[in-house]
Amino acid sequence: MSNKSTPTERRIILKNADDPNYSNKISCYLREGGYAMLKKSFKMKPEEIGAEVLKSGVRGRGGAGFPAGMKWKFLDRKSGKPIYLICNADESEPGTFKDRQIIHKDPHQLIEGMMIAAYAIQAKQAFIYIRAEFFEGARILESAIDEAKAKGFCGDKILGSDFSCDLVVHRGAGAYICGEETGLIESLEGKRPNPRIKPPYFPAVLGLYQCPTIVNNVETLCNVKHIMEIGGDEFAKIGKPNNTGTRIWCVSGHVKKPGYYEFECGALTMGEMIYDVCGGLLPGRSLQAVIPGGSSSKILRADERFSGKLKDGTDFDWGVEDIPLDFDGPMAAGTMSGSGGIIVMDDTVDMVEAMANINAFYAHESCGQCTPCREGSLWMRKITQRMCDGGAREEDADLLLSVANQIEGRTICAFGEAAAWPTQSFIAKFRDRFEDKVKNPERKKSSLQLI
Amino acid sequence: MISKKNSKVVPIVLDGKEVEVPEGMNLVDAAALHGKEIPHYCYHPQLSVAGNCRMCLIEMGTPMRNRETGEAILDDDGSPRIGWVPKPVIGCATNVSPGMHVKTESEKVLGCREGVMEFLLVNHPLDCPICDQAGECRLQEFATDYGRGYSRFVERKNVKPKRTRLGPRVTLDDERCILCSRCIRFCQEVPKDDVLGFVDRGSFSTLTCFPGRELDNNYSLNTVDLCPVGALTSSDFRFKMRVWFLKDADSICPESSAGCNTTVSSREGELYRITPRRNDLVNDSWMPDSGRELYKSVKSNNRILSSRIDQNPCTADEAIIESIRLLEGKKIGIVGSCKSSLEEQFLLNQISLKTNAVNFIRGHFEEDDGILLSADRTPNLRGALISGFTQNYPKDNLVSLSQALDQNQLDVLLVIDEDLEAAQVDIANLEGVPIVFIGTHTNSTSNRASVVLPSLTTFEKSGTFVNRSFYAQVFRQAVPGPAGVLPDLSLLSRLHNGLTEDEEISPDQNSVWKVMNNVSGSVLKEISLTDVRKDAVLLDSSKWSDLPFVESKALHFEPATKVEA
The missing domain is CATH 3.30.70.20 (Alpha-Beta Plaits)
Known part of the structure; x- marks a missing residue:
């Protein structure tokens, strides 16, 4: 592994973010050529921008990886109702901390991307839905919007044109479910963020206030700016086919240099990320497991092997370290790249305790609307909690799996899967640890308090 | 509400059987039409769809089509290939479309129900x-x-x-x-x-x-x-x-x-x-x-439980005989009630016609809530119109009765349930006018009545009411009345038969309906009691379209548009 050279980052979104001479003030942004793409875009027709985004193949960075251009195409433009643009800045997936960097360090990039997107879909009102805990981020965005408005990049008659689009920062109240786009819309409307049933409430048709609405992630909207800069075709050349552009990976856990790293999609493997980019594991530790895309993605066991055929027809036979970091790589390994939150666990981690913490999170965050997720998530939490408290039974692993299977695919939103996949994969891959708890119920001295 | 009434039907395949269901109907209702239960908790046909209980999960698929040509893709045996939705879908929020395939009893569906049931109970x-x-x-x-x-x-x-x-x-x-x-x-x-x-x-x-x-x-x-x-x-x-x-x-x-x-x-x-x-x-x-x-x-304290003559308890027979004695050959004023059933009002009117009595009736009007509490706080004002008891729309008082008494036009009063004082009848005018009172609860009129005949509440008898939309609907006896209290129909029939020489009318609903059906020009002509017992029957209301009905627009009710005078 060390005989290869360390892969180098390609920073597009975070290009200026860590420059000591760069701040989140508009002066810095303008100095680096900011808002030039907005000017360029306003000389184009809105549908041309949509076409470029579609050509770029950029996939949503929020977790589902749905092509953004396609999402825009689904927008109901014939209804005559107002169209809304919402930036999903409710970054709440455990292990993910990329949007926060963008908001804190380069907020104008997001505003520019949003205004281009708003122009492209002809939205007169745009919102940034930011999670409650991002106090500082919300303040930064609010002052950035004020700056942008003062310079005519946002608000009334943008760049002196006839197009106006107001931009408002809306703070959430601290709920993971608000990251789900229909839950977010409900919350923005001032209600409990219970995700809506689809059909009929597809946001592109019946979104905010029952009007056509586009909800995009922070990183996705920033990409719009860069697509306009180099064109959809050029953008599509970054990364790999169907995995275009760069991705910001958030590495946390037991590595020497955790942090956020922006790479072209597929430019490096999981192994390179952990051992080269992040400096490897702590001394004397060995890799036990990796969660590749935020806590809801399925966990990978360090000694697992994955084989099969890729979409382009090539055979693959990977270990965890060989999984390419893009959208399709983790997918081929039976998990997902999700929001890009890579959580590395070394051999000191008690997997049952890790499971208990994840379950505690999902039980706490379930909105309580659908029966399977509401009851199942808390039940799984209670089981794993009991197992950690010395009450493990032999049948618990099977019970956990059965409960998770009763949640998956049976709920209104994807939270059901998010709650079920960790349990399903933990049991599938670490069943021995769950069974071992029956014989060795004592917690390790080094164990931390559970959530 | 997702389900809509629609006359157009579409074919779907329900558990392997081809059936026809109204277009646009949701699967819970559609399956129920064909005797298949899709269990559900949150879905209610008269409320918006929430889709949160997940009990109505079923498997759904549609015939696959070639994306380019639009032609149906067929299986080897020539039947259309079905593209089953990989995840189960909720029946309450899935509307039927032509050719849709639905499984409500597959292993997967049963597994979903078992899972949801377990979660609901934990x-x-x-x-x-x-x-x-x-x-x-x-x-x-x-x-x-x-x-x-x-x-x-x-x-x-x-x-x-x-x-x-x-x-x-x-x-x-x-x-x-x-x-x-x-x-x-x-x-x-x-x-x-x-x-x-x-x-x-x-x-x-x-x-x-x-x-x-x-x-x-x-x-x-x-x-x-x-x-x-x-x-x-x-x-x-x-x-x-x-x-x-x-x-x-x-x-x-x-x-x-x-x-x-x-x-x-x-x-x-x-x-x-x-x-x-x-x-x-x-x-x-x-x-x-x-x-x-x-x-x-x-069971209220002021319920009238026994017959009385001059406020002294007596048997029902004695009271009826005394009533006939008081009424016979006199100028009778009859005060009907919009709370009486259609049959009772009809029979009362028969008495009136045959004794040349004068009819009076009042309405009880209050505020309309625009939903199910209408401004007319009586169940059967329209019955009074249909039975012929009154041609005019009742006022909310009996001032006309007071005037008639003042002019000594009436010798005796037969009052059904009304409180005359509360209806603005001058008490002075009642002096010396004997009153026969039939009712359920005491009031100022029953207290001064010469004869009091107790009667039954809606819950203790059967009959027909005509509602604000002119739907004739029957109500059935739920409990027996108090001992010794005769049904209103029996009392009225006894009075009718005692006061007239005509053919007797027996005091049961069927017989009264037969007589009602034979009245020429009646809107009940073609309608039998059997029809009304089966379902609410909409009556022809055109005769009364000019009357000033007090009800305002409400749930399932649209006031008739009045022709401006």
């Missing part, structure tokens, strides 16, 4: 032995039909408040709540009184009223009926009676001209509760809270 207190809903509880029913039959849950259950007062009439047991949100949607959509909501998240979610608010609207008890489990209970009915002991009778609410269809429940002659009965043409599945209290009048 934090449920399972306190059926002390729960009012037991016996009419969807949790019990579906747990029996679709549940696993045993529990795998060994953890501690969540604890929630057991008796929260949501309003003056509704008490909530939070532990039993399955968070289906029916009550919340009802309050938002029917009485438009948005007071309920959930607080907290996940399994700890709790139903509550908004701060500083109460569930006190006049439709609050419908939430109790809607609640598929024992969470919302009626503070009045709570812990009074096991529902399996109750005997139900189909009735019509006598509170107003809305004519809500009701179920009156009793045990051993004792009334326990009144609940709405579904009728999509009249009251959907709702009724006002105030109408549910009416059963209490049956």
Whole structure:
């Protein structure tokens, strides 16, 4: 592994973010050529921008990886109702901390991307839905919007044109479910963020206030700016086919240099990320497991092997370290790249305790609307909690799996899967640890308090 | 509401069998049309679709089509290939489309139901032995039909408040709540009184009223009926009676001209509760809270329980003979009642016609709530018109009677239930005029009457009411009347037969209907009692379209557009 050279980052979104001479003030942004793409875009027709985004193949960075251009195409433009643009800045997936960097360090990039997107879909009102805990981020965005408005990049008659689009920062109240786009819309409307049933409430048709609405992630909207800069075709050349552009990976856990790293999609493997980019594991530790895309993605066991055929027809036979970091790589390994939150666990981690913490999170965050997720998530939490408290039974692993299977695919939103996949994969891959708890119920001295 | 009434039908394949269902209908209703139950909790045909209980998960597929040519893709055997949706879908939010395939009994579907049932019960207190809903509880029913039959849950259950007062009439047991949100949607959509909501998240979610608010609207008890489990209970009915002991009778609410269809429940002659009965043409599945209290009048202290002559108790026979003696050959004024049944009003009018009496009737009008409590607070004003008892729209007083008495036009009065003083009749004018009073409860008129004949409440007799939309609807006897009290029809028939030489009319509904059917020009001509007993019958109201009906636009009611004079 060390005989290869360390892969180098390609920073597009975070290009200026860590420059000591760069701040989140508009002066810095303008100095680096900011808002030039907005000017360029306003000389184009809105549908041309949509076409470029579609050509770029950029996939949503929020977790589902749905092509953004396609999402825009689904927008109901014939209804005559107002169209809304919402930036999903409710970054709440455990292990993910990329949007926060963008908001804190380069907020104008997001505003520019949003205004281009708003122009492209002809939205007169745009919102940034930011999670409650991002106090500082919300303040930064609010002052950035004020700056942008003062310079005519946002608000009334943008760049002196006839197009106006107001931009408002809306703070959430601290709920993971608000990251789900229909839950977010409900919350923005001032209600409990219970995700809506689809059909009929597809946001592109019946979104905010029952009007056509586009909800995009922070990183996705920033990409719009860069697509306009180099064109959809050029953008599509970054990364790999169907995995275009760069991705910001958030590495946390037991590595020497955790942090956020922006790479072209597929430019490096999981192994390179952990051992080269992040400096490897702590001394004397060995890799036990990796969660590749935020806590809801399925966990990978360090000694697992994955084989099969890729979409382009090539055979693959990977270990965890060989999984390419893009959208399709983790997918081929039976998990997902999700929001890009890579959580590395070394051999000191008690997997049952890790499971208990994840379950505690999902039980706490379930909105309580659908029966399977509401009851199942808390039940799984209670089981794993009991197992950690010395009450493990032999049948618990099977019970956990059965409960998770009763949640998956049976709920209104994807939270059901998010709650079920960790349990399903933990049991599938670490069943021995769950069974071992029956014989060795004592917690390790080094164990931390559970959530 | 996703389901719409539609005459167009589309073919779907339901569990392998091709059936026809109305276009646009949801799968829960469509399957029910063909005898297949898709269990559900949160779905209610008259409320918006929430889709949260996940009990109605089914498998759904549509015939596959070639993306380029649009042609149907066929299997080897020539049948269309079905693209099954990989995840189960909820029947309540899935509308039928032509050629749709549905599985309601597959292993996957049964697995989903078993899973949802288990989840619903893990934090449920399972306190059926002390729960009012037991016996009419969807949790019990579906747990029996679709549940696993045993529990795998060994953890501690969540604890929630057991008796929260949501309003003056509704008490909530939070532990039993399955968070289906029916009550919340009802309050938002029917009485438009948005007071309920959930607080907290996940399994700890709790139903509550908004701060500083109460569930006190006049439709609050419908939430109790809607609640598929024992969470919302009626503070009045709570812990009074096991529902399996109750005997139900189909009735019509006598509170107003809305004519809500009701179920009156009793045990051993004792009334326990009144609940709405579904009728999509009249009251959907709702009724006002105030109408549910009416059963209490049956046992109220001022109920008239015995016949009286000059306020002294006597037998019914003696009272009837005395009545005939007072009325015979005199100038009679008859005060009818909009609370009487159509049959009673008709029979009363027969007496009037044959004795050349003068008819008087008053209306009881109050504020219209625009839903199911109409401005006309009597159940059968239109019956008085149809029976011929009055041609004019009743005023809310009996001043005309007072004037007639003042001019000495009347010798004697036959009064059905009305309080003459309350209807602005000058007491001085009543001096020296004997009154025969037929009614259920005492009032100033019964107190001064020469003869008092006790009669029965709506719950103790059968009859027909005609509601504000001119729907004729029958109500059936729920409990026997007090000992010795004759039904109104019997009393009137005795009076009729005693006062006239004509053919006798027997005091049963059928016989009265036969006579009513034979009246020339009657709107009841083509309608038999059997028809009305089967279902509400819309009567021809064109004769009365010019009358100043007081009801305003409400649920399932559109006032007739009056021609401006």
